[in-house]
């Protein structure tokens with residue numbers, strides 16, 4: 413098996429253990445590396461006054477992490493700038509929140525150079541190199557320019573937007589052309605891949621051939637759908653631990669006889685939290701008989717706090733949660749518990765297991781691994797019900813969830829009632845179908861799917 417070099421902006425540091433609020437990407441990549449061994453390179457999460465390119469290493473078994481510090485200006489222009497003020501909103505269909513600043517692009521290019529300069533010497537001849545996510549689209553080209561002739565793969569964890577939206581980015585052409593330095597480019601779903609193909613054929617005069625081959629000029633890449641999974645076996649085991657049982661009992665004891673509706677998301681506008689709160693509020697308004705019999709727990713660890721749109725969503729949610737509790741709470745009942753911190757994964761597994769309903773209702777999401785974790789944590793004899801947004805990538809695989817339009821408070825209210833009153837046989841039937849997919853298409857399956865395609869690819873000419 414070939415050694416893997418994984419490159420992503422965010423690296424899960426080995427000695428941190430399974431933290432509470434890292435995105436699904438970090439968890440999935442650690443799983444991939446544990447299996448194959450290799451190096452995981454990225455940003456340390458810290459800054460230094462002046463970039464040095466000095467690498468800090470950590471080792472655990474066959475896995476090494478290698479991280480670099482960046483300058484404050486890099487973080488402003490690259491991480492808080494082009495990545496999270498431009499690409500993230502645009503790729504989540506939020507042109508209204510997208511900022512188009514040339515300075516951001518300069519910072520994005522600079523950090524991609526810096527990544528390439530630092531990581532290129534770590535790459536050995538036979539390594540498979542796998543670059544991840546929207547922060548690092550140009551990295552493949554930068555590595556090629558430094559003579560890296562290895563097989564290069566790129567995986568996009570977020571949606572790929574429709575062409576009409578993407579062309580609002582002044583540098584859209586440069587960004588997409590940069591993907592043609594890779595050998596294999598992966599997307600979470602067939603829909604995002606279709607959007608990519610549409611762009612390539614309409615804007616770059618490209619052609620789409622058999623077997624996922626996409627050609628622009630003299631470059632041909634393989635573009636494939638590869639839906640990411642979770643470490644299902646490990647998560648199912650986590651749901652059986654003492655920490656999970658303790659968290660579950662804590663939930664039961666704090667609300668005896670009440671049904672728990674749970675949501676767990678990074679505090680991000682793409683996750684549809686105000687709409688979710690509004691759906692729950694509608695449910696409380698329409699079903700007075702259910703008040704006091706249910707409660708909702710929303711766990712939402714803050715994220716990207718320097719970016720104003722994230723500050724705004726946080727303030728909006730503070731207001732909404734206060735309003736819902738002010739309107740509906742009773743002396744012995746809080747309808748909405750809203751918590752701004754992360755929890756370790758075994759505790760989350762216990763919370764999911766205690767829940768009658770899981771609400772995963774992003775407005776747009778590349779995949780959404782919480783949906784899969786919720787399913788993996790359930791008690792097979794008495795499983796909870798997953799309510800899932802049609803606009804999450806996960807909906808393409810998890811068709812036996814209760815699928816909703818997250819923009820519609822009425823639909824959400826109906827779905828909550830349906831989930832709370834669903835007969836046990838139907839819950840079991842749906843859950844068995846869902847867990848089957850979550851087990852079969854787990855993170856190891858995803859990793860093999862992508863890396864097999866990469867190993868089979870013809871090596872690009874440098």
Ligand code: G6P
Pocket residue numbers: 422434435436437438545546569570715716
């Ligand atoms: C999403 C992105 C990841 C990112 C994660 C956490 O899952 O696809 O690339 O790492 O969010 O966001 P952060 O900005 O904290 O890395």
